[in-house]
Amino acid sequence: MAEIKKRVLSFSNGKTIKLYGNSVAIGKSLEIAEAYxxxxxxxxxxxxxxxxxxxxxxxxxxxxxxxxxxxxxxxxWMDFKDSVRKHGINNTKLFNKEAIL
Known part of the structure; x- marks a missing residue:
């Protein structure tokens, strides 16, 4: 399971992402961003x-x-997981476009 420690997002496979904020957020469009x-x-x-x-x-x-x-x-987050399973990560159908427009 991913975790955040000292502004570093770490994944179980060893990949890390340095964060400038202190958390990760999701919007209604299912886009993911840092929350500062x-x-x-x-x-x-x-x-x-x-x-x-x-x-x-x-x-x-x-x-x-x-x-x-x-x-x-x-x-x-559950909608995001379902959408990734259904559409994959390279398909724009993954996102809730009505929330963006």
């Missing part, structure tokens, strides 16, 4: 005596809303 900033939900690093840091939630999302967001992303 945790601007929806994240945490700020500990400062001084604050050993735990602080939760960053600028949109004040509830637990239910965050779980809904997770479900959306899981669905998009």
């Amino acid at each position: 900033a945790p601007n929806i939900f994240g945490f700020t690093a500990p400062v001084g005596d604050d050993k735990a840091g602080t939760v960053f939630n600028p949109h004040k999302l509830s637990a239910d809303e965050l779980q809904e967001l997770a479900d959306l992303n899981i669905r998009l």
